[in-house]
Amino acid sequence: MLCLAILSCTKRDGVEAPAFDVYTASDTYKVGDTIIFEFAGTPQNIVFWPGTPGRVYEYKDRLFTTGNKLLIKFNTFQQFGTVENNLSVLVSNDFNGIYDTTNVKKATWTDITNRAVLSSGADQTPSGTLDMSEFTAGNKAVTLAFRYVTNTMKTQNRWVVRTFNADNQAADGTVTSMATMSTAGWKAVDFKNPAAVWSITTAQLLMRGTADALDDDWIITKSFNPTAVTPDRGIPIKNITVNLNKYVATGVYTKPGTYKAVFEATNASYENVERVVKEITLTITP
Numbered sequence: 001m002l003c004l005a006i007l008s009c010t011k012r013d014g015v016e017a018p019a020f021d022v023y024t025a026s027d028t029y030k031v032g033d034t035i036i037f038e039f040a041g042t043p044q045n046i047v048f049w050p051g052t053p054g055r056v057y058e059y060k061d062r063l064f065t066t067g068n069k070l071l072i073k074f075n076t077f078q079q080f081g082t083v084e085n086n087l088s089v090l091v092s093n094d095f096n097g098i099y100d101t102t103n104v105k106k107a108t109w110t111d112i113t114n115r116a117v118l119s120s121g122a123d124q125t126p127s128g129t130l131d132m133s134e135f136t137a138g139n140k141a142v143t144l145a146f147r148y149v150t151n152t153m154k155t156q157n158r159w160v161v162r163t164f165n166a167d168n169q170a171a172d173g174t175v176t177s178m179a180t181m182s183t184a185g186w187k188a189v190d191f192k193n194p195a196a197v198w199s200i201t202t203a204q205l206l207m208r209g210t211a212d213a214l215d216d217d218w219i220i221t222k223s224f225n226p227t228a229v230t231p232d233r234g235i236p237i238k239n240i241t242v243n244l245n246k247y248v249a250t251g252v253y254t255k256p257g258t259y260k261a262v263f264e265a266t267n268a269s270y271e272n273v274e275r276v277v278k279e280i281t282l283t284i285t286p
Contacts, residue, residue, distance in 0.1 A: 015272065031285070036247070046266075052259065071166070074116075076161055077160040089145070136227060146198075148215060164180065179222070193214060259281070259284060263278045
């Protein structure tokens, strides 16, 4: 009786790989065509990966990509006092995200001021584009900082960061925004003279020291990683409660190209999952 019980449980909880296949009437269609995928077999679950951006089967476990660039741009304005180079731009790969003097000191900061054009009195001076590729290589995140330092007690100048843009440029040249002035996550860290600190608004950053004390004030962004990506996701089209012998894809392919359409069929039990993957290469013409 014990043996029978064990065999019964094994039969109930075990599953076999699904018998499954996919067919189409053609492997070439035009943009906007409705494509009918015919199924053979009766798997419990089917997930469709059309091969379009964000739904590529090969990228289902991908956490980072290559070829992306973090591009930084900002505009500055220096006024009042004596015009001098007391604003610096820094980048760190190991800042831990704790915005206090102890943890800012712990981080390694690289001075990249000489890569940017800073205001020498003119308003809205564009920095030019700062390519952060050497700092983000190998799936690294970076944090940017502006540092305002004074060395003599006098009428101090004022620095205004008018605009800020962090953009992600993909390998194909597509540019998407990662942050603007209002979304860069700015935090001010004061090392000297708490009477003068960075002012943060959604429109700009502003810092001016006082004549009676020396200043060392930082303002720091959140971290940026242009190579980090969200794994691609398929489209669930069938579960165990649904009978499905075909899938009608309408409006899926909106651009010409070659796509690898993938169907992942699974049978599952409490203990394990068995899967079969079928691919069809489709050519989509204008």
